[in-house]
Amino acid sequence: xxxxxxxxxxxxxxxxxxxxxxxxxxxxxxxxxxxxxxxxxxxxxxxxxxxxxxxxxxxxxxxxxxxxxxxxxxxxxxxxxxxxxxxxxxxxxxxxxxxxxxxxxxxxxxxxxxx
Amino acid sequence: xxxxxxxxxxxxxxxxxxxxxxxxxxxxxxxxxxxxxxxxxxxxxxxxxxxxxxxxxxxxxxxxxxxxxxxxxxxxxxxxxxxxxxxxxxxxxxxxxxxxxxxxxxxxxxxxxxx
Numbered sequence: 369x370x371x372x373x374x375x376x377x378x379x380x381x382x383x384x385x386x387x388x389x390x391x392x393x394x395x396x397x398x399x400x401x402x403x404x405x406x407x408x409x410x411x412x413x414x415x416x417x418x419x420x421x422x423x424x425x426x427x428x429x430x431x432x433x434x435x436x437x438x439x440x441x442x443x444x445x446x447x448x449x450x451x452x453x454x455x456x457x458x459x460x461x462x463x464x465x466x467x468x469x470x471x472x473x474x475x476x477x478x479x480x481x482x483x
Numbered sequence: 484x485x486x487x488x489x490x491x492x493x494x495x496x497x498x499x500x501x502x503x504x505x506x507x508x509x510x511x512x513x514x515x516x517x518x519x520x521x522x523x524x525x526x527x528x529x530x531x532x533x534x535x536x537x538x539x540x541x542x543x544x545x546x547x548x549x550x551x552x553x554x555x556x557x558x559x560x561x562x563x564x565x566x567x568x569x570x571x572x573x574x575x576x577x578x579x580x581x582x583x584x585x586x587x588x589x590x591x592x593x594x595x596x597x598x
Contacts, residue, residue: 372526403588410573410588411527427585458526468515468577468586469534474526 370395374459374475381449382483389444389478391459399462400442401426401472402434404455411458417442449482456480485510485578489589496564496596504559504592506574515577516557517586518548522570530572533557544568564596 372393381387393400401416403426413426417436431453433445442461446453456479460472487508496502508514515534519527531542538550548559559572574589 408590410590412588413585460526468584471517471529471532472519472527472586474519474528476524476526 370473372459372461372473372475374457374478376478377476378479380481380483383450384448387446387449387480389446389457389459389480391442391444391475392440393442393459393461393473394440395461395463395473396439397461397463397473398439399464399470400436401460402432402442402444403458403460404428405458405477406455414444414457446480449480451482454480454482485576485580485587487574487576487587487589489572489574489592491592492590493593493595496594498566498596498598499563502561502564502568502594502596504572504574504594506557506559506589508555508557508574508576510576510578512579514555514557516548516550517575517577518542518546518557518559519573519575519588520544520570521573521591527573530559564594566596566598569594569596 375390398419402414403411405411412428414432415434417423423434458477459475462470462472517532518530521527531540533540533550541547546561571591571593573591
């Protein structure tokens, strides 16, 4: 089944404790992206990747890191989480992302709470 | 500024009645427009898109959307609502910003279909 898999689904952590949210897609998609969803704000892009070893900042990249060493994986790293990073995070992928012709495929989300 | 707006936080309809979820946009150039649906505890799912051609676009689950260039709108419609249509709906528009394309999401509209 074609899918985007995120782990974990739920995560509670404390301020400053490094964490990684994994994302993997099995559709051989070139483009991958991370979003955060906050009430009343819709989805805001954190980072995106056009292909392996190519990543770029989205609208709200501060406090986050990403890497794209393999085509299928795109982990999101929070080196020193803070309470304002408490949010619902989504990973997404599409066949080709540069022109957004193709629809995005989303994972089921990771709800992160930072205390 | 390039943007997309969903003016209603929530839309309430009775099962069997027609539904409309509104979306307006402001972008330069020809818009690429999308609708996504989010069911509880799930990621966003693609419903339909408009890139060019017929102004009435048909999508998944019996939904359709009408592109209106003069009113810069892309309202989502369904002739007969089902209780199972209750979900959060997001409109998105492709915009050229900062020397690349971006996908801008609206803030979302919660659809509640009562039996």
